[in-house]
Amino acid sequence: MSLARRIAAGTALAAALAMGPSAHAQFSMTDDFGAEINPQPPGQHYHSNRYFTTQLTFGPFRPDVDSEFDGKRSPYANYFGNDRHLLIQVEAAYEIWQKVGTVSLGLGAGYFSVSGTSPNANHSGPSSDKSTLMVVPVSLSAIYRFDYYLVRDEFPLVPHAKAGLDWNYWQITDGNGDIATDSMGGRGRGGTLGWHAAVGLAIVIDKLDPDAAKDFDTEMGVNHSALVFEFGHYDVSGLGQSNRLHVGDTTWTAGLLFEF
Numbered sequence: 001m002s003l004a005r006r007i008a009a010g011t012a013l014a015a016a017l018a019m020g021p022s023a024h025a026q027f028s029m030t031d032d033f034g035a036e037i038n039p040q041p042p043g044q045h046y047h048s049n050r051y052f053t054t055q056l057t058f059g060p061f062r063p064d065v066d067s068e069f070d071g072k073r074s075p076y077a078n079y080f081g082n083d084r085h086l087l088i089q090v091e092a093a094y095e096i097w098q099k100v101g102t103v104s105l106g107l108g109a110g111y112f113s114v115s116g117t118s119p120n121a122n123h124s125g126p127s128s129d130k131s132t133l134m135v136v137p138v139s140l141s142a143i144y145r146f147d148y149y150l151v152r153d154e155f156p157l158v159p160h161a162k163a164g165l166d167w168n169y170w171q172i173t174d175g176n177g178d179i180a181t182d183s184m185g186g187r188g189r190g191g192t193l194g195w196h197a198a199v200g201l202a203i204v205i206d207k208l209d210p211d212a213a214k215d216f217d218t219e220m221g222v223n224h225s226a227l228v229f230e231f232g233h234y235d236v237s238g239l240g241q242s243n244r245l246h247v248g249d250t251t252w253t254a255g256l257l258f259e260f
Helices: 003-019 065-069 075-080 148-153 210-220
Strands: 052-061 085-099 101-119 126-145 157-174 189-204 224-235 249-259
Touching (some): 085 126, 126 189
Antiparallel strands (some): 052 249, 101 126, 157 189, 224 249
């Protein structure tokens, strides 16, 4: 950039700052070729292009292992009880269509673990037989976010819906940390296929601190930040395959979502 252009740019910047926030919101810089960098229409904040989202969520989870036995047996409840425990999930989704809302394809993974002991045969209390169940859910989802009013008017509520396929890796270990076995030679490790459907709501929090949100976008490319809540049904029982450990649930999650 020539010295004259640098002086002109500096003068314009000083004038914009001196005129106050309303003028500053409309100010745009130029590059070495004179093209505008991040032009901002009056009354609007600049947002970078949107390509994908990432989210981290937490929620209560209890694998429906006992549903396989139609009430005749309850091995999960006997070992681990009926309480729900923490499920952690991450998901990254690539945005493939941005018109009236946004359609994305998402890949997710999670982690769940619970430990317990089996009861004595005479029901006198827990035995010394300890066991740990670990589940690692993996999902592929089609996601629709109705963000039309967020893009147009910066309205902060964005509902969404998703559906897709699941594959959950699971393993059961004994008190020594070894994969559990049964009297028939079976091993406590495997994978179960399934499907899921969910609805949710994102609450965009950019306006809580607009200056920080703008800096976050300019420096990191984060277009929007949001709190996200979701309620879903996960039927992970084998997709018709028999003798598969049921490790799905109907539950809710909450966490943070970032759009880049």
